[in-house]
Amino acid sequence: MADWNARRKEAADMLGSEFGRFQHEFDDLRTRLGRLAGEAARDFGDGPQKLTELRGALDGRLAVIERELDALSRDLRLQGGAVTGRIGQSVREKPLAALAVAAGLGFVAAHLFRRRRAR
Structure with missing residues (x-):
């Protein structure tokens, strides 16, 4: 029983000293923060x-x-409106050429998408 009481007193003393050290460090930190805030x-x-x-x-x-x-x-x-107007006029003037260009672009796009999915 005496051993238990001695251990309890030792643990209480250690806890008290740790709490005292914590309080001191906290006060020091508060002082530093106050100084920094003033600066x-x-x-x-x-x-x-x-x-x-x-x-x-x-x-x-x-x-x-x-x-x-x-x-x-x-x-x-x-500028977009002007370009759209010119493209529309070109399609009306040369419909077969416009169809060929559109088909070519579709072929190239399909080929690129197919290559991307293969990777």
Whole structure:
């Protein structure tokens, strides 16, 4: 029984010292984090203003990109319509040639798909 009590006291002492070490390390970590937070606040004291400026610059750049994309989209639609019109006119003028080109393209596409599935 005395052996059991001695072991229990030893385990309690060890647990107490580990808990004390944990508390000390936690307090040290809290102190370091407080110091780092203070340094960050000093370094980025004007942070909200800089973030607002950065957001404004990004919004302006995104607006420019959006306008450029709209212009490119319009140009592509116009060019696509013109090309479609020319192709339609060529098909009406030379229907057999258009049929031969379409058949050739279909043959090439089928051959490529067949090779891809064979791998």
